[in-house]
Amino acid sequence: MVMAKLTIEDLKRIKEEVRSTTALREGGFRARINIHMGTCGIAAGARKLMSAVLKEIEERKINDVIVTTSGCAGLCSREPMATVEILGKPPVKYCDLNEDKMREIFTQHILKGEMVEAYALARGSETTY
Amino acid sequence: MKTYRTHLMVCAGTGCVSCGSLNLKDHLESELKARGLSDEVRVVITGCNGFCAEGPIMVVYPEGIFYKKLTPDDIPFLVEEHFLKGRPVEKFLYSEPTIKEKVPLLKDIPFFQYQVLRALRNRGLIDAENIDEYIARDGYAALSKVLFSMTPEEVTQEIKISGLRGRGGAGFPTGLKWEEGRRYNSFPKYVICNGDEGDPGAFMDRSVLEADPHSVLEGMIICGYALDAHQGHIYVRAEYPLAIHRLNIAIEQARNYGLLGKDILGSGFDFDISIYPGAGAFVCGESTALMYSLEGKRGMPRIKPPRSTEAGLWGQPTVLNNVETLANVPPILLKGGEWFASLGTVGSKGTKVFALTGTVNNVGLIEVPMGTTLQTIVYDIGGGIPEKREFKAVQIGGPSGACLPASLLNIEVDFDSLDEAGAMMGSGGLVVMNDSTCMVDTARFFTDFSVDESCGKCVPCRVGMKVMLNILNRIVEGKGEMEDIERLERLGHHIKESSHCGLGKTAPNPVLSTIRYFRNEYEAHIQGKRCPALVCVDLIQFHVDQEKCKMCGLCKKACPMEAITWEKKTPANITIEKCIRCRSCIQACKFRAIE
Numbered sequence: 001m002v003m004a005k006l007t008i009e010d011l012k013r014i015k016e017e018v019r020s021t022t023a024l025r026e027g028g029f030r031a032r033i034n035i036h037m038g039t040c041g042i043a044a045g046a047r048k049l050m051s052a053v054l055k056e057i058e059e060r061k062i063n064d065v066i067v068t069t070s071g072c073a074g075l076c077s078r079e080p081m082a083t084v085e086i087l088g089k090p091p092v093k094y095c096d097l098n099e100d101k102m103r104e105i106f107t108q109h110i111l112k113g114e115m116v117e118a119y120a121l122a123r124g125s126e127t128t129y
Numbered sequence: 130m131k132t133y134r135t136h137l138m139v140c141a142g143t144g145c146v147s148c149g150s151l152n153l154k155d156h157l158e159s160e161l162k163a164r165g166l167s168d169e170v171r172v173v174i175t176g177c178n179g180f181c182a183e184g185p186i187m188v189v190y191p192e193g194i195f196y197k198k199l200t201p202d203d204i205p206f207l208v209e210e211h212f213l214k215g216r217p218v219e220k221f222l223y224s225e226p227t228i229k230e231k232v233p234l235l236k237d238i239p240f241f242q243y244q245v246l247r248a249l250r251n252r253g254l255i256d257a258e259n260i261d262e263y264i265a266r267d268g269y270a271a272l273s274k275v276l277f278s279m280t281p282e283e284v285t286q287e288i289k290i291s292g293l294r295g296r297g298g299a300g301f302p303t304g305l306k307w308e309e310g311r312r313y314n315s316f317p318k319y320v321i322c323n324g325d326e327g328d329p330g331a332f333m334d335r336s337v338l339e340a341d342p343h344s345v346l347e348g349m350i351i352c353g354y355a356l357d358a359h360q361g362h363i364y365v366r367a368e369y370p371l372a373i374h375r376l377n378i379a380i381e382q383a384r385n386y387g388l389l390g391k392d393i394l395g396s397g398f399d400f401d402i403s404i405y406p407g408a409g410a411f412v413c414g415e416s417t418a419l420m421y422s423l424e425g426k427r428g429m430p431r432i433k434p435p436r437s438t439e440a441g442l443w444g445q446p447t448v449l450n451n452v453e454t455l456a457n458v459p460p461i462l463l464k465g466g467e468w469f470a471s472l473g474t475v476g477s478k479g480t481k482v483f484a485l486t487g488t489v490n491n492v493g494l495i496e497v498p499m500g501t502t503l504q505t506i507v508y509d510i511g512g513g514i515p516e517k518r519e520f521k522a523v524q525i526g527g528p529s530g531a532c533l534p535a536s537l538l539n540i541e542v543d544f545d546s547l548d549e550a551g552a553m554m555g556s557g558g559l560v561v562m563n564d565s566t567c568m569v570d571t572a573r574f575f576t577d578f579s580v581d582e583s584c585g586k587c588v589p590c591r592v593g594m595k596v597m598l599n600i601l602n603r604i605v606e607g608k609g610e611m612e613d614i615e616r617l618e619r620l621g622h623h624i625k626e627s628s629h630c631g632l633g634k635t636a637p638n639p640v641l642s643t644i645r646y647f648r649n650e651y652e653a654h655i656q657g658k659r660c661p662a663l664v665c666v667d668l669i670q671f672h673v674d675q676e677k678c679k680m681c682g683l684c685k686k687a688c689p690m691e692a693i694t695w696e697k698k699t700p701a702n703i704t705i706e707k708c709i710r711c712r713s714c715i716q717a718c719k720f721r722a723i724e
Contacts, residue, residue, distance in 0.1 A: 005386070005387025005392070005394075005395070006386045006387050006388065006394060007394060007395050008273045008277065008394055008395075011264060011269055011270070011273055011394070014261055014264045014265070015264050015265050015267075015270070017130050017261075017265075018130060018261045018262060018264065018265035019265050020130060020132065021130055021133075021136075021262065021265065022254065022255065022262055022265040022266055024133075024136055024190050024191050025136055025138070025190040025191070025254050026254070027191070027193065029191065034215070037213055037214050037215055038214060042213075047165070050134070050169060051168075054132050054133075054134060054168075054169060055132075057132045058130075058131065058132035066134070066191040067134035068134070068135075068191070068192065068215055069134075069212070069213065069214060069215030070214070070215035070216070071214040071215060071216050
C-alpha cells in the first residue's frame with residue numbers, strides 16, 4: 001500500500017478523526033446514555049435505540065458522550081428504556097422509547113442539556129460501574 | 130470513523146500472548162458476532178498492560194473495568210452479561226489481597242495507582258499496530274513541531290533542560306550526548322536505538338517496543354534532526370520476535386505516511402530506519418561492542434576515547450540511545466523540558482520503567498517517578514511477598530547490579546542514591562528475593578552469568594571473574610576459608626578498577642554488595658559450614674527436626690528416592706544413604722522442619 005505523503009494538515013486531520021476512538025479510553029466524558037438491555041428491553045426494541053444513538057454520535061462526530069448498557073431496570077412494561085446523565089446532574093430515566101424519541105432526546109437532552117419531560121419517567125439510576 | 134460504544138483492550142504483550150490472549154481475542158470476536166454485537170463492541174489488541182501476573186488481561190472502556198485471567202470458556206458468559214446486559218462479571222475482577230475485596234476499575238487497583246506513565250504513556254490505550262491511534266494520542270506532533278518551528282540547537286537545548294539521562298544503565302545525560310554528536314562535522318552520522326536488553330528478568334525495552342513502537346521511531350527521527358543524521362538503526366534481540374514484528378509494521382506504516390524517508394512532512398528533512406536483529410550476546414548491549422556487531426564484526430568493546438559521538442558506527446559520529454530514553458523524547462519536545470524535569474529528584478528527572486519480578490505478588494512492568502522508594506515498589510505496587518515469606522533482598526540493575534537488604538527499603542531510587550549504596554540503576558530489572566534465597570548462591574549465580582558472557586578481551590574480567598567464581602564455588606561446597614571473603618573483596622575492587630568496559634567494571638557488584646550487606650551469610654557458610662536459607666546442598670544435613678515436624682507426611686510424598694520413612698502420628702526420618710540431596714522435601718515442608 002503506497003499512500004500520498006502526509007503534510008502537517010493531514011496529520012492534524014487524522015488526529016481529529018481518530019480522536020473520538022481513543023478519547024473513549026481516556027475518561028473525561030460530558031454525558032452518558034445507558035440503554036437497558038435486559039431480556040425485556042431487547043424484546044421491546046432496545047437494540048434499535050442503541051443503533052440510533054451510535055449513528056447520531058458517529059454522524060455528528062461527538063467524542064464526549066459514552067454509551068453503556070445495563071440489565072433490566074425492573075419496569076419491564078415500560079421498556080425500552082434509557083437513562084441519560086449529564087455529568088454533575090442527576091440522571092434521568094426515559095421509558096416507552098422508540099428510535100425517533102431517542103433521537104429527539106439526543107438532540108434536546110444530550111446536546112442542548114434540556115430534559116425531555118414528555119418521555120421522562122423519573123430522576124435517579126441504579127448503579128453500574 | 131465508525132463509532133463503537135465499547136472497546137475491549139486485549140493485552141497482547143509477550144506475557145499475555147503466552148497465556149493465550151490471541152486465542153481469547155478470536156473467541157471474543159466470534160461470540161460478539163454470534164450475539165450481533167460486532168457493530169457496537171470493538172476488540173483491540175494492545176501492547177503490554179504491565180500487570181503480567183494477572184494475564185491474560187482485558188480492559189473494558191469507557192468504564193475502565195479490569196478483567197484478569199480470562200479463558201476462552203469464560204467468554205460466552207462474559208459477553209452476555211457485560212457486553213449485552215451491561216452487568217460487569219464479578220468473578221473475573223481483580224481481587225486486592227490486602228483488603229480481600231474486588232476492585233473493578235483499573236484506576237483503583239494499587240498496582241496502577243502509584244504509577245506515572247510517560248515512556249509508557251500509550252500502554253494499553255492504543256493498538257500498537259495502528260499508526261492512526263498513535264497519531265490520535267499526539268503521536269508525531271512533537272516531530273512536526275520540531276521540523277517546522279525549532280532549530281536543531283533548540284531541540285538539543287530542550288533535552289538538556291529536561292535533565293533526561295540514559296535509561297540503559299549508565300545514566301549519561303542525553304542532551305549532552307546529542308550536543309556532542311552535533312559538534313562533529315563528519316558525515317554521514319548515525320542514530321542507533323539500543324534494544325539489546327540482556328539482563329536476566331528485565332523486559333522494559335521489549336514492552337515499549339511491543340506496545341508503542343512509533344514512540345521510539347519518533348524519538349529517533351527527532352534525534353536525527355538534532356544531529357543532522359539521516360539514517361537510524363534499531364539493534365534489537367532476535368529473541369524478541371513480537372517486538373521485531375511490530376517494529377516492522379510501524380516502520381512500514383511510517384514510510385507510507387511519509388514520516389520516514391525523503392522530505393518528511395514536506396519539511397525537506399530525510400530520515401530512514403532499519404532493524405538489525407542481534408544474536409543475543411550480553412556484551413553487545415555495550416555501545417561500542419554493539420556497533421562492531423552492527424558492522425558485522427565480533428562484538429567486543431573498544432577503548433574510549435574516542436567516544437561514539439565522535440567516531441562510532443563505521444567510524445562516523447553516532448548517537449546511541451536506549452529504547453526507553455527515545456520513547457521519552459517526543460513528550461519532552463511537545464510539552465517542554467521543564468515539564469519533564471518537574472518530576473523526579475535533584476539528579477534524576479522524570480520516571481523510570483522497571484520490570485518487577487521474583488518472589489513478589491504482582492509481577493509486572495511498572496513506571497514510577499524517580500525517587501520512589503523501594504518500599505513503595507515492593508509493597509504498594511508489588512503487593513508484598515507471597516506465601517507468608519519474608520523479604521530478604523532486591524536485586525537491582527541486572528547481573529552487574531547489587532542486592533540491597535531490607536534496611537535499605539526506604540532508599541529513594543535514582544541514579545545517585547543507588548550508586549551510593551553500591552548498586553546501579555541498570556536498565557531497570559528489579560528481582561525481589563524472599564528468605565528462602567541464599568545470598569552467597571545468588572552472588573555465585575550472577576558471577577557465573579558474567580563469566581559466561583565475558584567477551585574475553587581484557588584480563589581482569591576474563592580471568593578475574595573466573596577466579597571469583599572458583600572461590601564462591603568453594604564456599605558453597607563448604608570448603609571456604611575466612612580469608613576468602615577478603616580475597617573476593619580485593620579481587621572485586623581490582624576488577625572494577627582495571628576492566629576495559631562497563632560490564633567488567635560492574636560485574637563484581639553482586640559479590641561485593643552481598644558481602645557488604647549479607648556478610649553473616651558468608652561467615653555461616655565458611656565457619657558454620659551451613660547455609661541458613663537451605664539452598665547450598667553440600668551444607669544441608671537433611672535431618673528432620675523431630676520437634677518441628679507436624680507429622681503430615683508431605684516430605685515423604687515429595688521424595689523421589691523413597692528415602693523418607695513416615696507413618697501417621699510419627700515424625701518423619703530421612704535415610705541419608707538413599708538421599709540424593711534434591712531439596713524436594715525442604716520445598717514440600719510447610720513447617721521448615723528439615724535442616
